[in-house]
Amino acid sequence: MTQAANLLAHAAADGEFHPPSIDDFFPAGLLFAGTPFEITRINLAQFLATAVLVVILVLGTRRMAVVPGRFQSVVEMGMLFVRDTFAHNILGRKDGDRFLPLLMTMFFMILFMNLTGIIPGINIAGTSVIAVPLLLAVVSYVAFIYAGLKRSPGGFIRNSLFPPGVPPFLYIIVTPLEFLSTFIIRPVTLTLRLLMNMIVGHLMLVLFFSATQFFLFTMGGLWSLLSVGTLAFGFVFTLFEVLVAVLQAYVFTVLTAVYIQLAVAEEH
Template sequence: MTQANSIAHAADAPYFSPPSISDFFPPELLFAGTPFAITRITLVQLLATALIVALILLGTRRMRVVPGRLQSVMELGFGFIREQIAYQVLGEKDGKRFLPLLTAMFFTIMALNLTGVIPFLNIPGTSVAGAPLVFALTAYVAFVYAGIRRHGVGHFLKNSLVPSGVPKALIPIIAVVELISVFIARPVSLFLRLLLNMIVGHLMLVLFFSATNFFFFSFNWLTPLAAGTLTLGLAFTLFEVFVALLQAYVFTILTAVYIQLAVAEEH
């Protein structure tokens, strides 16, 4: 093979394009340059939200004693959140008060997470900071509101910052630690847990399927490797479905736990 042919063959060889952080900063599609700019991820978020709202409305529009399939699924989901999260953590009285918030939070996070494994969408709506930040701030406002509503501002702050039984000499130190733990670490941990899990999951899926494409269309001796990366990609897709559901559950139950701690008499 001549040098010219070798260069031409190298130029025609498939190029492996690994996933990068640029996947989460797609170009603006509509209203570019304005605060209302819409990207591919924004469209995914809007579509997922509209779909979950439509499913809930359809499933609860005509409730029957003998439920149909969609109504059965909705009742199963609502019942799970009510019994396993709201009532179990908050008790029946407070659980009823915060059940709409917890239900909306669970279903919305779940829908946005699952877009990462849906063909032609292929990116989680919670893999950019905006959505996890909104959910974390909502949880933050909810537990602060619940505490102030139950105890008043002064008693809520005292209950949150100064646990019972702390020696007076240690109160300033403990108060600072509790301030960071309750009012900073809680929302930040909710935000980062959801965001980073979805980012990593997307990058892993793109890596496996990009490698499959590269190996399959590469030189013949690399083609068998495509079967391995494809198998890993499909297995990780199932794992991502599990993670999407798990993260929705963890976020929602932690929100309920923080509300319960806020309304409790003493920590």
């Protein structure tokens, strides 16, 4: 792994172990360094995830057959999962079909960018810098506002800030809380939840594998026995990161669908 190799080189130079740090998420530019178009290792991970996703979807859908082959079946299963789980089950068939392209794109984009964090040589998720989670949160927020205004232009904002059934004298307390909860906290929590999970996952993986190399190659002797434990933890945590990658894509998409459903609910 690239980051583990860098840490090993530093350890070999001074005989000390250097754990991963937040600096991992500010890598040096690989192309166009020093310009607004600078491309780093994280950008390459994002490009790779996007390219692989596009290729899979194109190849899986360009020659659709009534009796699908294995590859088409896998692609269809993924699409049906998103449609049934996020769109139809939460939004209903009519609204679900309207927002299905958004939910489909969001789920698979997050999933594939998350999974770059466990690929050797890349070892960092495309969603581990704030730009991607923030962009997705803004898209989710805009979809929520659009859905509410489209369904009830005159009542969406009013009912969001002044919930029906609440005594008017309580609005002085309820309205600021509703504003913060609905229009501020939602996009912030969407951003931070995804970002922090991917940051922590990267730091833990690099910690385990770089510790393995440090004990095995730098310390040597009986210290090498410790590398067995750190290597085992590294592999176990890699499997856990696969689960986290899927779970975070699921959570982000399902929350987006729920927010849209709340916006188009009848009371608005």
